[in-house]
Amino acid sequence: MFTENDKRCSLTELVGFIHDGDILAIGGGLSSREPMAALRALVRQGIKNLTLVGSAHGIDVDMLCGANVVAVSNESYVGFEQDFGMAPNYRRACESGQVQVLDSCCYTLVQQLRATISGIPFMPMRSIQGTSMMQLHPEYQIMKCPYSGEELILVPALQPDVTLIHAQYADQHGNLHIDGPLVADILFAKASKKVLVTVEKIVSHKELQNHGITLPFIYVTKLSEVSYGAHPTSCYPFYAYDRKHTAEYYRSATNAETFLTDYLLPYVFNCNQHSEYLDAVGGKQTMNLLAQWKAGKQQWQSLYE
Amino acid sequence: MNNLTDLSKCTLAEALIFQIAQTIEDGILAFHGFGSPLVQMALHFAKRTHAPNLILVAGATYGVNPTPDFLTPTSNDWAMDRGSECSLSIEELFDLAASGRMGRMFLxxxxxxxxxxxxxxxxxxxxxxxxxxxxxxxxxxxxxxxxxxxxxxxxxxxxxxxxxxxxxxxxxxxxxxxxxxxxxxxxxxxxxxxxxxxxxxxxxxxxxxxxxxxxxxxxxxxxxxxxxxxxxxxxxxxxxxxxxxxVIELPDATMLKIMRNLDPMGVHRKEIRAQDKNRFFLLDSYDEW
Missing domain, CATH: 3.40.1080.10 (Glutaconate Coenzyme A-transferase)
Structure with missing residues (x-):
């Protein structure tokens, strides 16, 4: 458990707690609250051979695959939904064998994390039986229930080395307030060896209590204040999803060469600081536009048109 | 760009939504997952027509009975859970299914x-x-x-x-x-x-x-x-x-209005292939007066 009074550190220091070969759980989901600034820093800092675990993801996992820092994918879904479609870098990495494909599914992941949280080596469940997931995961076992005689599936405890979360608010001790859908963040945090957090704003403990504490400090290892740290995914109420930037990302990801020249270089490798990235994506003007969702239905809707 | 003011015919997408909606029983808990706007539409349509007691759980946000003003092209967006009566957590939603309390899923x-x-x-x-x-x-x-x-x-x-x-x-x-x-x-x-x-x-x-x-x-x-x-x-x-x-039943003009109000940007039409964008069906019961 993490009792340090002041857990604040720089983004570079924060990401320094992630090591080559780690099992990494990324918080958020799809186009919402992905810790993108930390992931860009991770790529710049040359951390490699990660095993990714998660439920439903998009640009976060796709970017890491495109930067060739992933060895294994244990994700349940990686794509851009009906917005843009399949995840191009992820697909290429899986199909070339660069990334080992060990797809999971949401409830299986939940049960595996719960096993770790409860200090038990496995959890039983009914689903998955009869599907190809059983062949993909020879570690899953079938057990006859000693009480009912039914056949159940056992899935082993899963402990991420690191969970990376982007939250709206924290205090310096590491208590977090997360606004809106939590996805698997709390389960990840409680099951992980380390929890690294970027937040929009670090506030006093009193102010955080007013927002409400979603995750107690005991799970949180280190945190860093990174405003707009989820961009181009959303972090409401501060900013909506940047669909325009995501479209640019998607175009660049058509092949590995253009992804390097048109995306990784201008937005990741050539931006040593997060502030340089924010300038590259349009600075204040872009950020003010993404905050416009609050102005009304028309303004909100216009962000997607 | 489309004939969405014309209530004498429905699009292929609207016919699909209507067919999917027919499978939704009133009073059950149903979940639409993500990346499935036709199903999202069918659930919201069912809730506003034959299934008012439907427990509609929105995919990705896990909001319960939301009333979004418009559909977004990605599903984990605050726009999609506006008006929710309450929200579930990921483990809660899947536990409800595992314990036999999810009536229907769409895959x-x-x-x-x-x-x-x-x-x-x-x-x-x-x-x-x-x-x-x-x-x-x-x-x-x-x-x-x-x-x-x-x-x-x-x-x-x-x-x-x-x-x-x-x-x-x-x-x-x-x-x-x-x-x-x-x-x-x-x-x-x-x-x-x-x-x-x-x-x-x-x-x-x-x-x-x-x-x-x-x-x-x-x-x-x-x-x-x-x-x-x-x-x-x-x-x-x-x-x-x-x-x-x-031959499939088609929605009537009142139903079409309900559907068309749900998705002003036409996000659900992204599921329809280019070759089918011009498939329309005349509503036989359409009454101009």
Missing amino acids: SGLQIDRWGNMNVTQLGRDKLKLKLPGGGGGCNLSCDANRLTIWTAAHHIQASPKQKPRFRLVESCDFITNLGHRTVDNRLRQDLKLQGLGPDRLVTELGVFDFDESGHARLIKVYPDTDVDIIRSHTEFDFPVSDQLT
């Missing part, structure tokens, strides 16, 4: 077989040829949800000059992500004693199937512009046809 696949098995994981059996996005929680929910509605707007074969035509409704799936009525090793679903009973409807842009007692897809409805022969030519497996084969 699809790049491959769908005669037993309603679906593949959203990969093409290629021994060697991965095409990585699909993956099924999210679909694998779990295909086992746990009481009933499943399968849908696809891409039943029509994909012809390509170099390769043989690619079927959506296939003889067998390269990978079974979501379970239908037979297991990957050809056991009967009912022998597994799963919580859920499996798919009872398969809605495509060419026809509508139910599943017979053996768990096999059986054609029950055609569209005004399709017939059994057309559907056979686009289906890799053979299938029985119901004695009561009918």
Whole structure:
């Protein structure tokens, strides 16, 4: 458990707690609250051979695959939904064998994390039986229930080395307030060896209590204040999803060469600081536009048109 | 850009939404997952018409009974859970299904077989040829949800000059992500004693199937512009046809207005292939006065 009074550190220091070969759980989901600034820093800092675990993801996992820092994918879904479609870098990495494909599914992941949280080596469940997931995961076992005689599936405890979360608010001790859908963040945090957090704003403990504490400090290892740290995914109420930037990302990801020249270089490798990235994506003007969702239905809707 | 002010005919997408909505019982808990705007539309439509007591859980946000002003092209967006009465957590939603309290789930696949098995994981059996996005929680929910509605707007074969035509409704799936009525090793679903009973409807842009007692897809409805022969030519497996084969029912003008208000940006039409964008069906009961 993490009792340090002041857990604040720089983004570079924060990401320094992630090591080559780690099992990494990324918080958020799809186009919402992905810790993108930390992931860009991770790529710049040359951390490699990660095993990714998660439920439903998009640009976060796709970017890491495109930067060739992933060895294994244990994700349940990686794509851009009906917005843009399949995840191009992820697909290429899986199909070339660069990334080992060990797809999971949401409830299986939940049960595996719960096993770790409860200090038990496995959890039983009914689903998955009869599907190809059983062949993909020879570690899953079938057990006859000693009480009912039914056949159940056992899935082993899963402990991420690191969970990376982007939250709206924290205090310096590491208590977090997360606004809106939590996805698997709390389960990840409680099951992980380390929890690294970027937040929009670090506030006093009193102010955080007013927002409400979603995750107690005991799970949180280190945190860093990174405003707009989820961009181009959303972090409401501060900013909506940047669909325009995501479209640019998607175009660049058509092949590995253009992804390097048109995306990784201008937005990741050539931006040593997060502030340089924010300038590259349009600075204040872009950020003010993404905050416009609050102005009304028309303004909100216009962000997607 | 479209005829969405014309209430004398409905689009293919609207006909699909109406068919999917017909499978939704009032008073159940149903979940629409993500990346499935036709299903999102069907649930919101059902809630506003024949199923007012539906417990509608929005995919990705887990908001319960939301009333969004518009559909967004990604599903984990605050715009999608506005007006929610309350929210569930990921573990709560899946626990409800595992304990038999999810009435219906909606699933699809790049491959769908005669037993309603679906593949959203990969093409290629021994060697991965095409990585699909993956099924999210679909694998779990295909086992746990009481009933499943399968849908696809891409039943029509994909012809390509170099390769043989690619079927959506296939003889067998390269990978079974979501379970239908037979297991990957050809056991009967009912022998597994799963919580859920499996798919009872398969809605495509060419026809509508139910599943017979053996768990096999059986054609029950055609569209005004399709017939059994057309559907056979686009289906890799053979299938029985119901004695009561009918033409699909279409929504009426009042229903169309409800649908069109739900999605002002037309996000749901992204599921419709280019070749089908101009498929319209005249509403026979339309009354101009």
